[in-house]
Amino acid sequence: MELTVFGATGGIGREIVRQALDAGHGVTAVVRDPARLDAGGPRLKVFPADLSDPDALRPAVAGRDAVLSGLGARRKADAGVAARLTRVVLAAMEAEEVRRLLVVSAAPLGAPAGRDPLPDRAMTALVGAVLKDVYTDLRAMEEALARSAADWTAVRPPRLVDRPLTGRYRTAVGANPRSARVIGRADVAHAMLAMTADPATVGRGVGVAY
Template sequence: MKLTVFGATGGIGQEIVRQALTAGHQVTAVARDPARFTVTGAGLEVFRADLGDFAALRPAVAGRDAVLSGLGARSRKDAGVATRLTRTVLGALEAEGVRRLLVVSASPVGPEPEGAGALDRAVCGLLSAALKDVYADLREMEAELARSATDWTVVRPPRLQNKPPTGSYRTVVGGFPPRGRFIARADVAHAMLAMVDDPGTVKQGVGVAY
């Protein structure tokens, strides 16, 4: 497949690129600062672009089978970036007629898992209060996707870890795995690549966790 990855210099984005190249896909990695991008391999194109200009992004997505995005706030002061940049990506996709889009959100933005206990609710409540602006940004990003013409999927992980991929995790379409508190960035990337051609995840939020 021909894939484009936004947020390619981030933890999840770099893993998407690395794993996609290993699987033999052609990958365009979009980066504002290519010097920060360290992944190499056959089939890779690094595309430098201003993510604020959807017209500048059109060549990066034209003719692609799918687009995957790890864009999002890295801290509370970056709240708003997920909606703003995703809106620009959507403009480029819709201009080029590319439909498949997968993005990263967060577990507290989705529904409470079935059978959630008091500890799970307390942890979620504390996170939601501490990162209120970040989660509000992600909710608005998801709303933008729902209004778009794309075949979107929102992947909602819990707390992220920097660990090697295991390929062993749980996913729940339209919900979240019970007692799922952690997942490696590498396994979020693995899950997103597995969902690219899964019709059951189209226009759905998918919880993913160990």
Template sequence: MRITVFGATGGVGRELVRQAVAAGHEVTAVVRDPARLPVRLSEVRVRTVTRLDDSEELREAVAGRDAVLSGLGSRGRRADGVAEQLTRSVLRAMEAEGTRRLVVVSAAPVGPRPADDPLVDRLVRKAVGAVLKEVYADLTRMEAALAASATDWTSVRPPKLTDGPLTGRYRTVIGGSPRSGRTVSRADVAHAMLALVDDPAAVKQGVGVAY
């Protein structure tokens, strides 16, 4: 499969690149600093993009690809519209090139809360939501942009991310969130994203993923 990865040097993005290469996919990594890639440069096609609002560079990065995967997003509490703005740029490039499949990282609080979540999980979600209010608002706007697009998108919504190992043992819920799902590793989020590329049930859906 021909895959383009945005945010390829971030936590989830690095895992996407590493696992996609290991699986034998043809990977194009969109980066600002190729030296931060987790694999040898000979193993991927590198596109160095200095500005993610450069439509020509983005169109070249997504042209002819079977799928685009994105780990783009805020790296702190102040989102400044990063996820929404960058994803809109990617969407415009994909629509211009007729590239349809897109899988992005969002967050569990953006999706619906499990109706049977224990009280402690509801309280934790509320507290975290207050601290990361700007980040979740940005991701909510990003998901609205996805829903309004012509792409076959999937939004993967993990809870707290960890640097744990790839296990391949996690729960997914299409259109919802796993009950009492509190953590998941970045490696397993990447694994889920790659698996969901070929899942027709996940198209135009949010998918909760957690242990």
């Protein structure tokens, strides 16, 4: 496949690029600073952009089989960037008639698959209160996806950690796995690549967790 990756220098985006190249896909990495992206061989194209102009992004998405986005707030002060930047990506995709889009959201936006134990529910409530603005931003992003013509999937991980790729995790379409507490960024990237060609995930939020 030919893929475009936004947020390619972030924790998940970098893993998407690496794993996609390892799998033999062609990758266009959209980045603000190309110097932050490791060399990736002849199948990697680096596309510098500041993500402010949909028209400027059209060459980055034209003719691609799918677009994967790791865009989002890296700290509370960044709340608002996920919805704003995703709208720009959606506009560029619509102009080029590219439909498949996968984005990173967060577990608190999904419903639990079953009744979680009380400690898990209490922790979810606490994190939701502390990161309220970040989750409001992600909710606005998902609302923009739902209004769009894209074949979108919102991948909803719980707390992210840096761990080696395992390929062993749980997923739940339209919900969160029970007691979803943590997942490695490399496995989120793995899940997103696996879902790219999965029609069951189109137009849905998908929970992922160990």
